[in-house]
Amino acid sequence: MDKVQMLQVLAASLFALGLTGVIIRRNVLVMLMCMELMLNGVNLSLATFAHNMGSAVGAVLVFLIFVVAAAEIAIAIPIVLLLVRRKRTLDIETYTDLKG
Amino acid sequence: MIREFLAHLDTLLIWAFAGCAFVSASLMLVLRRPMRVAIALVSCMVFLGGVYGLLGLHFIAAFQVLIYVGAVMVFMVYAIMLLDPRDESSGAHKYSKLFWAGIIGFALLAEALAVGYWNDLPHAPRGAAGEPFDILRFSEAFLSEYWLHFELTSVLLVAAVVAALAVIRENRRHDRG
Amino acid sequence: MGLLTLIVLLPLAGFLLNGLLGNRLGKGFVTAVGCGMPAIAFAVTIKCFLDLKGGGWAPLSEVAYVWTMVGQDTFEVAFWFDRLTAVMALIVTGVGTLIHIYSTGYMHEDKSYARYFAYLNLFLFFMLLLVLGKSLLVLFVGWEGVGLASYLLIGFWFGDMEKAAAGKKAFIVNRIGDAGFLLGMFVLYSAVGTLDMPKINAAFMGTPVPAVSASLVGILLFIGACGKSAQIPLYVWLPDAMAGPTPVSALIHAATMVTAGVYLVARMSGIYLHAPEASSVIAAVGALTALMAATIALAQDDIKKVLAYSTVSQLGFMFVAAGVGAYGVAVFHVYTHAFFKACLFLGAGSVIHAMSGEQDIKKMGGLARKIPITFVTFAIATAAIAGVPPLAGFFSKDEILWFALASDRGGSVLLVLVMAFTALLTAFYMFRLLWLTFFGKPRMLKEVEHHVHESPLSMTGVLMVLAVLSAVGGFLSIPHFLEPMVALPGVRPGMDAYHYWVVGGSVAIAAVGLGAAAYFFGGDASRAAAVKAGFTGVYRVLSNKYYVDELYDRVINRPLLWISDAIFLRVGDRFLIDGTLNGLASVAQRAAGRLSRVQTGSLHKYAFLVLVGMVASLVWMWRHG
Numbered sequence: 001m002d003k004v005q006m007l008q009v010l011a012a013s014l015f016a017l018g019l020t021g022v023i024i025r026r027n028v029l030v031m032l033m034c035m036e037l038m039l040n041g042v043n044l045s046l047a048t049f050a051h052n053m054g055s056a057v058g059a060v061l062v063f064l065i066f067v068v069a070a071a072e073i074a075i076a077i078p079i080v081l082l083l084v085r086r087k088r089t090l091d092i093e094t095y096t097d098l099k100g
Numbered sequence: 101m102i103r104e105f106l107a108h109l110d111t112l113l114i115w116a117f118a119g120c121a122f123v124s125a126s127l128m129l130v131l132r133r134p135m136r137v138a139i140a141l142v143s144c145m146v147f148l149g150g151v152y153g154l155l156g157l158h159f160i161a162a163f164q165v166l167i168y169v170g171a172v173m174v175f176m177v178y179a180i181m182l183l184d185p186r187d188e189s190s191g192a193h194k195y196s197k198l199f200w201a202g203i204i205g206f207a208l209l210a211e212a213l214a215v216g217y218w219n220d221l222p223h224a225p226r227g228a229a230g231e232p233f234d235i236l237r238f239s240e241a242f243l244s245e246y247w248l249h250f251e252l253t254s255v256l257l258v259a260a261v262v263a264a265l266a267v268i269r270e271n272r273r274h275d276r277g
Numbered sequence: 278m279g280l281l282t283l284i285v286l287l288p289l290a291g292f293l294l295n296g297l298l299g300n301r302l303g304k305g306f307v308t309a310v311g312c313g314m315p316a317i318a319f320a321v322t323i324k325c326f327l328d329l330k331g332g333g334w335a336p337l338s339e340v341a342y343v344w345t346m347v348g349q350d351t352f353e354v355a356f357w358f359d360r361l362t363a364v365m366a367l368i369v370t371g372v373g374t375l376i377h378i379y380s381t382g383y384m385h386e387d388k389s390y391a392r393y394f395a396y397l398n399l400f401l402f403f404m405l406l407l408v409l410g411k412s413l414l415v416l417f418v419g420w421e422g423v424g425l426a427s428y429l430l431i432g433f434w435f436g437d438m439e440k441a442a443a444g445k446k447a448f449i450v451n452r453i454g455d456a457g458f459l460l461g462m463f464v465l466y467s468a469v470g471t472l473d474m475p476k477i478n479a480a481f482m483g484t485p486v487p488a489v490s491a492s493l494v495g496i497l498l499f500i501g502a503c504g505k506s507a508q509i510p511l512y513v514w515l516p517d518a519m520a521g522p523t524p525v526s527a528l529i530h531a532a533t534m535v536t537a538g539v540y541l542v543a544r545m546s547g548i549y550l551h552a553p554e555a556s557s558v559i560a561a562v563g564a565l566t567a568l569m570a571a572t573i574a575l576a577q578d579d580i581k582k583v584l585a586y587s588t589v590s591q592l593g594f595m596f597v598a599a600g601v602g603a604y605g606v607a608v609f610h611v612y613t614h615a616f617f618k619a620c621l622f623l624g625a626g627s628v629i630h631a632m633s634g635e636q637d638i639k640k641m642g643g644l645a646r647k648i649p650i651t652f653v654t655f656a657i658a659t660a661a662i663a664g665v666p667p668l669a670g671f672f673s674k675d676e677i678l679w680f681a682l683a684s685d686r687g688g689s690v691l692l693v694l695v696m697a698f699t700a701l702l703t704a705f706y707m708f709r710l711l712w713l714t715f716f717g718k719p720r721m722l723k724e725v726e727h728h729v730h731e732s733p734l735s736m737t738g739v740l741m742v743l744a745v746l747s748a749v750g751g752f753l754s755i756p757h758f759l760e761p762m763v764a765l766p767g768v769r770p771g772m773d774a775y776h777y778w779v780v781g782g783s784v785a786i787a788a789v790g791l792g793a794a795a796y797f798f799g800g801d802a803s804r805a806a807a808v809k810a811g812f813t814g815v816y817r818v819l820s821n822k823y824y825v826d827e828l829y830d831r832v833i834n835r836p837l838l839w840i841s842d843a844i845f846l847r848v849g850d851r852f853l854i855d856g857t858l859n860g861l862a863s864v865a866q867r868a869a870g871r872l873s874r875v876q877t878g879s880l881h882k883y884a885f886l887v888l889v890g891m892v893a894s895l896v897w898m899w900r901h902g
Contacts (some may be wrong), residue, residue, distance in 0.1 A: 003114050005217075007151065010118050012213045014144075016206055017125045019891075022884045023202035024195050029134050029180055031880075033141050036172065037125055040148055043164075051155040051233065056241035059233060060249070062160050063242070066167045067253045071260040073172045077179045078267035084183055085274065092880050093196060099878030196881045205888045212895040 007048040014041030028080055028090050032073070039069050114154045121147040132194050134180045142173050156233045279339035280325050281356035284366065285405045287318040291398035299391025311394030312377045315401055319370035326363045334360060334761065336475075338411065350471070357411035357475065360762050364608060364755060365408040365540055368615050372532045373401050375739045379623050380524040382735030383630065387522075393433065397528070400426035404533050408540060413462050413472040416541070420458065420505065423534045424451040430529065431521040443520040450514040454504015461497030464489060478547025491548050495555025498545060499562075502538030507589045508566045508596060513826055515589055519581040523626030526581060531588050531618035536611045539595045543604040546763045550602065553686070560600025560687050564695050567593025569823070571702035575709075576819035579636050580625045583710050587662070588618060590703060597696060598677045602686035602766035605756035606676045613669035616750050617661035620743035624655035627732040627740065628714060633725055638710065643719035647729045650737045652715050654744035659711045661747040663704035664787040669751035674700060675783045676756060680765075682779060683772035693779070697786060704790020709805075712798040 014037060021034030043062050050058025087094055105112075124144035131137045145168050152161035196202075242250060278286075291314030299307045329337060336359035343353045358366070377397060384393050403426055407419025425448070432444025466472055468489035469480050480487050502508070507515040518530055529535070542549060542559065549556055567590045574586035591614050598607035629636055631648050645652045661670035678700070682693035719726055731737065756765055797805040809816050818824070 003111060006115070006118060007155075009217060010122060012217070013122060013210070014125050016209045016213065017129060019209065019884065019888050020202050020206040021129050023198050023205060023881050023888065024129060026194060026196045027134055029176065029183065030128075030137050033134075033137055033176060034128065036168075036176075037128060037141060037144065040145060040168070044148060044151065047152050047155060047157055047160055050160075051157060054233075056234075056238045059157060059160055059238050060242050060246050062157075063163065064246075064249055064253055066163055068256065070167055070171055071253075071256045073175055074260045075263050077175055078264060080179065081183070082267065082270060090183060095880065096878030099876060197879075198881045198885055201885055202881075205885060205892070208892045209888060209895075212892050212899070216895060216899045 004048055004052055008045060011041045011045035011048065014038070014044065017041075026091055026093060028084070028092050028095075031092060032076055032080065036069065036073070039065060110154050114151060117147045117150040117154065121151065134184060135177070138173065138177050138180055141176075142169055145169050145173065159233075159235050159238065279341070279356070280321055280328070281337065281339045281358055281409055282341045284318050284321050284325070284370070285341075285356065285402060285409060287314045287321070288398040288401035288405065290314060292395050292402060295391050295398060296395035299395060304390055307391045307394050308381050311398060312374065312381065314398055315370055315374040315377050318401070318405070319367075319374050322363075322366045322370045325358055326367065329358060329360075329363060336362075352412075352414060352472075354415055355411035355473075356409040356415075358409065360759050361540075361543060361608065362408055364612060364759070365536075366405065368612060369401070369404050369408060369533050372615050372619055372743075373404075373528060375742060376524050376528045376532070376619065376623070379527075379626075379736050379739040380522075382733045383524050383626055384522060385733075389433070393430075393522070396426060396429045396433070397525075400430065400529060400534070404537075407537055411473060411475070413465070413474060413477075416474070416544075417455075417458065417462065420501070420537060421455065423529070423537065424448055424455070424505070427451075427518070427529050427534060430525040431518045433521055433525065437520075440520040443514075443517040447514040447518050450511050451504045454501045454511050457497045457500025457504070459501075461494050461501065464494050464497065468494075474544055478545065481547040481551050486551060491552035492554040495545075495549050495552040496558055498541060498548075499538075499555060499559055502541050502596075503562070504538075505541075506535050506538030506592050506596070508538070508562050508592065509569065512566060512570070512589050513829065516582055516585045516822070519579070519585050523581065523622060523629060526585070527619045527622035527626070530585065531622050532615040535588060535592055536595070536615070539592070539599060539607050539611055542596070542599045543608050543763065546604045549599070549604075550686075556600050556602065557687055558600075560597050560692065563593040563596030563598075563600055564692060564699075565593070566590070567597065567699045568695055568702075571699045571706065573819055573822050574706045575702065576816055578639050578820075580628065580638050580641075580710065580714065581622075581636060583638075583706060584618070584621055584625060587621075587703065587707065590699065591618065591662070593699075594674065594677050594696065597681055597692065601680050601684035601688050601692070603676070603680040603684060603756070604763040605759040605765055606673070606680055608759060609755040610673040610677060612755050613661070613673040613747070613750055616743055617658040617668075617670055617747040620654055620658035620740060620747055621662070623736070623740055623743065624651050624658065627651040627736055628655075630732050630736070631729045632721065633728050635721065635725060638713045640721050641714045641719075642717040642721070643715070644729065645715040648731050650731060651740065654737075654740040655715070656711060657744040658747050659707045660787075662707050663790055664700060664783050665791070666784055666787075667751065669747050669749070671783065671787070672751035672754075675780055678783055679776060679779045682775065683768045684766040685769045686766045688766075688769055688772070697782060700783065701786045701790055704787050705793055708791050708794030709798050712794055716799065 018034045018036075018038030018041060021037065022031050025031055025034060043065055046058045046062050046065070048058075050056070050062065083095065084090055121144050124140045124147065127140040128137050128144070131140060145164060149161045149164040149169075152158075152164055291310050294310045295307050299310075325337060329335075336357060338355065338357050340353050340355045343351060345352050377394070380393065380397065384390055387393060400423060403419045403422025405419070407416050407423060410416040410419055428444045428448040430444075431447050432441040435441045435444075462472060465477060468487045469477050471477065481491060504511040515530055515535070519526055521529075549559075570586045570589035570593065574583050574590065577583045577586060591610070595607045595610045595614070598604075598610060627648065628641070628644065628651060631644070631651070632641065635641070657668070661668040664671045664674045678693055678696055680688060681696050682688050682690065797808065821827075
């Protein structure tokens, strides 16, 4: 396995770990961090292809994902703040208002 | 022998960084305190930055550390510091009800990916390993071919700013009332 | 635009002006337009008549508008003016104008003055369309339109539920007749290929005769005429139609609309001359109706109801004449009937006006001195309808009786005897009406008696004109005028000698009727009361109009309502249609309820489902390339 293959495998496993973390962990902030891990996995995959094929597309996409991730986190954390203020707990299992 | 070592240094380093990134990521799932989880994530990101650098994408590596670690994770750490004391149940349960479902799901996903990769593993292109990354070409592509994406992301950032302002107002109203 | 189109459009203009602007521009405007338009139409009709005469009686024809072309056939709105049309149009516009003028006095206090004149002009427009139309199609439009105008005018005071119901009844019963009319039109069109009336008549008179039973067409068209001209079994709307204002009864239900059926038969004489079975049916129905209505009129106490049944009876006379082939005589009776019946109805209106709304003749009496003009005109018209010579009714009724006996197309002794007996009854009940209303001691309440006053000139003037016409109108011999168009039937062999017997008989009938009425109802009408006491059963049947309305209600209305309610409403509408729609909706609702259980609110479960989906799609992708 050369480095490119290995890096692809790593990217896939980072993504899988992130998704599993979203399912497993109970703390809302930890869930957010696992989602960042998923994004990183995807970034790694794109960067590897960028290195591999020499085109600039991959790098551009990686850059755009940075921007989007930053914007996303800028909104997500305040939402979480407001939610926690209402619910007084960081436990996602209690956030079931959308039930039914 | 040192010469041999030095010749394969980048391969070694990349494998090392990759392994460390994997370990940090796995740790994220296991650690209990959110602050420790954050540190694990930061270390994973830094290692990934190293990987980018070793791949020749220095520009991307720099931005990985600057934006991801420097902005996103710092913000996350602030949030953890702000909210952690409030969490009464932060020690009680670490895992959700779907723990075993999640593990099985991970296994399934890993297996699906592995099988897929085994059958159709992406590999290095035939011939040369492609041209090295060139920041000139990158910026050209970014502002000519992908200008639409660029504009859209700027709109997204404006939306984020507006949302942040709205949240501040929400905050202030709550504090006053 | 030709003169004929102008005649038709003038009342339409009056309708639009009065209907749209009348309320805003006040009574003066409404009166000027409402009476002016018919008057101008009458003048134009006279001009057309003079044109007709000057042109050697060649019919005038105008195409106003081409409605549509279907294949080779053209359907156009065309007008036709020959001798028959001239007679009808002059009656319609002339008597119509007079009644409009009368209405200005009668409806003076009414708050819907403008609407009244608008509807009256609308009626005139449709009636003129009917008589001036060249094709059955235009006639039918006018036919339906006068039905509509009749509905609007009968139910004019629609606040009263009974009056509105009377209007509805008139319209619905008319529609039943119209079904027959339509079927007749369809058969005619498929057989002859045109709806143009002169062409149809020519086709039936010429050779080869169209391959359709003329009797079938004749009977179908006659069904329509039964509806419009109130013959058995579709006469039940006419007595109820007295709920409308009295000038309306005079115009529509005496002088013009109800004669449309007679006009139709006379116009389509080409068909009826070749349809002996249909003609016999017409004569039989006419005779039966005349007799039945006359018997009912004997026992009615409402002044307008007596006149309504009298109209039905006189229409029966007209149809008897048409049934024996004497179409010109039938039109002659239309002409004289228009004068004396309108005069009678308007006189009744004047009496009602004087009696502050009272219509029951048992509560009248002694009005001769108090309202002399009304009395004199009413008496002249009564004498005319009874057949007292030399008034108009005598001439027309005498001709009918003569042809009922002697026509070689269906005359018979039985027919003339029935009609003579009916004429006797007519004289009797009309003079009864006259005696009970105007003679004897006043039987009304004191306050009403004080208010009795003669009507204004707008009303009495018209009465006087109509009375004069009833008196002298008979000297204009319409049958001979129409003879070049519709020949009078021949006389059965051996009947010539009886002509003077018939004339003498009809005079005798009038005298006997007058004498009998004076005997029974003169003084304090005690002799009549004695007779009535002796025949209470018969009297009850007659005054309840042979219970025909109740019969129709039982046999037709109730089953229909039951079917509508039980089958169409309950089963069809509620169970099937509503059930299906509501059922579909509730299926959707329950399905949604079940499906919404997926939303548990647990983000972990959602993420897990994402993972499952991702695995599934990866597996699928990698299996199927």
